[in-house]
Amino acid sequence: MIIKLAVLLPFLMAALIPLVHKHIKREHIGWFVLAVPIVLFIIISSFIPKIADGNTYIHTLEWIPSLGINFTTYLDGLSMIFGLLITGVGSLVILYSNFYLSAKELLHHFYCYLLLFMGAMLGVVFSDNVLVLYTFWELTSVSSFLLIAFWHHRKASRAGARKAMVITVSGGVAMLVGFLMLYAITGTFSIRELVAQVDTIQQHDLFIPALICILLGAFTKSAQFPFHIWLPDAMEAPTPVSAYLHSATMVKAGIYLVARMTPIFGGAETWFWTITVVGVITLFWGSFNAVRQNDLKALLAYSTISQLGLIMSLLGVGSIALAFEFDEAATPIFTLAGFTALFHLINHSTFKGALFMMVGIVDHEVGTRDLRRLGGLLPFMPLTFSIALIGSFAMAGLPPFNGFLSKEMFFTAMLSLQEANVFSIGSMATWIPVVAWLASVFTFVYCMIIIFKTFFGTYHPERLDKEAHEPPFGMLISPFILVALVVLIFFFPNVLVHYILTPAMASVYPTLPLQEITPYVSWWHGFNLELFMTLGVIVLGIILYKTKRYWSYVYTFIQPRNSFNALYEWVITTTEDGSQRLTNKYMNGYLVHYFTYIYIIFVGIIGGYFVLSGAFRFDPSNDATVETFELMVVCIVAIAAVALLFSKSRLTSVFLNGVIGYGVAFFFIVFRAPDLALTQLVVESVTTALFLVSFKYLPDIKPEIASAAQKWRNGIIAVSVGSLVTFIGLTIINYEKFEPISRYFEDSYELAGGKNIVNAILGDFRAFDTMLEVVVLFIAGLGVYTLIKLRNRKEASDVEDK
Incomplete structure (x- = not known):
């Protein structure tokens, strides 16, 4: 029950902010909000010892039980990792925001959006029902849209927010289709029950379509190639948003989904190939493009894409372990990839969150993130340099930082493909580690760019908007906590393994023995191939960094007009232009034309189907006798209708x-x-x-000027529609293939306690429909009220100006 309250608490606080922000000083509202993630982090942390002992916690709140849709929270090792990241990094981001954002900003809007996002992310990772998960999933897209477009006066912010929402929501819809396919196979929306029916799912014809649809949702949310294009544009958001959404939480939702679905789809060849290949391509493409960036946030955006590809590829390789029964010698080799994915997930959140905050500090204090204007900041910002150094070296995979441990294990996992005798891997076992290694080389290069282009070289104060200096101490607290974790994890990794990673492994590999698949993490494994690969990354990375001006021309081969961004813009522009042209053709202001289109489509589709299927059936022998007075009323109505046409x-x-x-x-x-x-x-x-x-x-009244052909056309349409509706009514009376639904509503008193069938239908049977109609009217009323208020304010302002 307490986990369900933890999910709802951010929403409750978000609803409270508009009511109380006027009574709190604008610069203090962040401190008021900070209590929420801290409390949630403490609550989730209290479960760590119990989860480490193998316990899980489930609580169900019935929502629509007749459809199998209930708000069921499920706390296990996997959801706990993400819950700790969401609330822990969220606490640090809000603390950082208190010093980063100006009091002149609409802070109550910012924190309201941030809390909505936090609650949505907690809902995603703690939901056991896939439809509830989907609801929260799309809410993350909506709230991230609001956060990315927070500075809505900027065109780039609005465009970045729209791109992020279009791509992630489209993937979310595909994911929903996949969930519905799983329901069609199993008859349940519960993830735990889906895992229990894995054999049934994998043998069904819908297995591959469901797999592909769910991966589309995961890939779009986690910015996997070729859906990665939304993440760099989303960097138009304030830096705290980038540090939270785009390094630790939102982009990890796709990672969570793949890890959560691995017990269901893991072991399938399509699952392995799709995730591994897409992940490796994303890893390389992100690191390769990060090197060419001149904006520090854009560089970090592409580095995030690359790191997400690394984690995704590890989850793909780790799924091999579920392709065969447990083998004491082979299985730990493949589960190492899944373990490394979870390990690097945590490591990435620490060093990347610190780096984003570092970039925010640089931008905040000198007024630019452009590498062409930066340089020589070390003497003026030594503390900020320390954050950049630790974060960059951790991302590059150098000791003594946590990134070194997971990078070495990443190399081991990729090399283990050569030992996998499944899925006919063959030569793929060679090129996948090679591509992964090349991506690591470019990772090293862009990490050197962050350090040396920003803090070394010549200081040019005339290129900067402000004189360089350290930020307020409060702005350094959050990134220093993150870089401290980077170092601590390197020296004490097995504390994290025992309490956090081992329970998560039980969620990803529920059928395998934990003690056999969880490795002991050590920072020294002797002189092995992985160490030599790391040394090769350092040597080649230094060479490429030093000679960048000689080989960077390769980026000119990728013309902007041939990029995925250009394809996205072409699709959006073509769709908008096409819809505008189509709309202009039929939205011409003539009501008669609108009815003509509607009725022609109605007659064509409905009437055509009835005719082709032979559904029309008439049997007037059992019909009631038509009384004379009824015929008289019919004639009166018909005469009035015809006369109305000729009225002047x-x-x-x-x-x-x-x-x-x-x-x-x-x-x-x-x-x-x-x-x-x-x-x-x-x-x-x-x-x-x-x-x-x-x-x-x-x-x-002006007489309509219509040709004889138009009058005949209108008459034919009118007679066709009236005849079709009449024939359908007569057919329904004599249609006996299915039981009439009216018989169900005849029991309204027993089912709903209402003696009036019509009232029972409106108030009970279609209560949701009625409720939504009321909501629509309420929203329309709010709109009218708002317009009236704005008009009154404008009129008052005009009077004052005069």
Whole structure:
């Protein structure tokens, strides 16, 4: 229950901020918000010893039990890692934001968005029901959109937010389709129950389609190639947002999804090849493009893409362990990849979060992130340099920092592919480690760029907006805590292994013995191939860094017009232009044309289907006798409808329209539907009164100039629609293939406690529909109220100006 409250607490605080921010000084609101992630971090941390002992915690709150949709929270080793990252890094980011953001900003908006995102991420990692997970998943996209576009006066911020939302939401929809396929296979939305039915899932025809759809969701969220293009543009967000969303949390949601789904899809050849190949390509492409960047945040964005590819490829390689039964000699070799993925996940969050904060400090204090303007900052910013040095060396995989441990294990995992005798790996076992090694070389190069281009060289104060100096001490606290963790993890890695990583391994590999698959982490393994690969990375990396001006021309071969960004822009532009042209063709301001389009499509699709399928059935022998007075009313309504077409007086038109409405109401009375009759009478009376009241505001009636062909066309459409509706009604009366749904609603008193069927349908059977209709009206009312208020303010302002 406490985990469910932990998920809801950020939402409650986000709802509270608009109510209390006026009573709190603007510069203090961040301290008010900081209590939320700290409390949540303490709560989740209290479960560490229990989770390490192999316990898990489940709590269910029924939501829509008839559909199998319940808010079920599940705390195990895997969700605990992400919960600690979300709340721990979130605490440091909010602390950093208190000193980074100006009091002139709309801080109550910023922290409200940040809390929404935090709650959504906690909902993703703690949800056991995949539909609830999807709900939170899309909420992360919405809240990240608001955070990326926080400086909405900038065009680049708005464009980056839109790109991030379009790509991640599109992948999320594909993921939803995959979840629905899993439900079609198993009949459950619970992840735990899906894992229990893994054999059924893997033998089903929908296995591969579900796998691909779910991976689309994971790849788009975690910026995997070729969906990586949204992450660099998202760097337009404030630096605290980048440090939180794009290094430790949002981009890790896809990683979480792959790790959580590994027990279901792991061991499948398609799962292994797709994740491994996409991950390795992303690893190389991100590191290769990071070297060419001149903006420090853009460089870190591509480095994040690269590191996410590294983690993703490790999860792909680690899935091999589920392809065969446990082997005491072979299985630990392959599960090492999965372990390394989780280990590097934590390491990356520490050093990358520190680096983003370092870049924010540089930008905040000197006014630029452009490497072409930076240089020589070491004498002026030695503390900031220390953060950059530790974070960069950790990312480059150098000792004594945590990145060295996971990078060595990464090399070991990639080399282990040569020992895998599954999936016909063959030559792939050679080129995958080679590509991974080359990517590590470029990683080393861009880490050197961060250090030497920013802090060494010649200091040019005339290129900077501000004179270089250290930031306020408060801005250094968060990155120093992160770099301290970078060093501590290197010297005491097995504390992390025992309490955090081992329980997570149990979630990824639930059928394997933990004591056999969890390695002992050591910073020295002797003179092995992995060590020589690291030495090769350092040597070749230094050479490439020193000679960059001689080989950087290779980047000119990649023209902007041939990039994935250009493809995205072309798709967006083409779609918008095409939709605008199509819209302009039918949205021409003539109501008669709109009805023509609607009715033609209705007759064509519905009528065509009924004709082709032979669904029309007429058997008037059992129909009730039509009384004379009923025929008279029909004739009256028909005559009034036809006469309305030829009316040249507005008063006559209103009168004939009322005759039609009251005639229909008469039929409701005859057929014993008093509620509908009363509604119809009220609507007709009010409509007629409104018409009469508004006469003086209406333009004069102008006879429509229509050709004979247009009149015949309109007449044919009218007769076709009326005939089709009549025929469908007659068919339904005589259709006996399925039981009429009316029989279900006849039991309204027993099912809903309502004696009036219509009221029971509106209030109970379709209560959600009715509720949403009320919500729509409420939102429309808020919009009208807001417009009126804004207009009044503008008028008051105009008066003051005069």
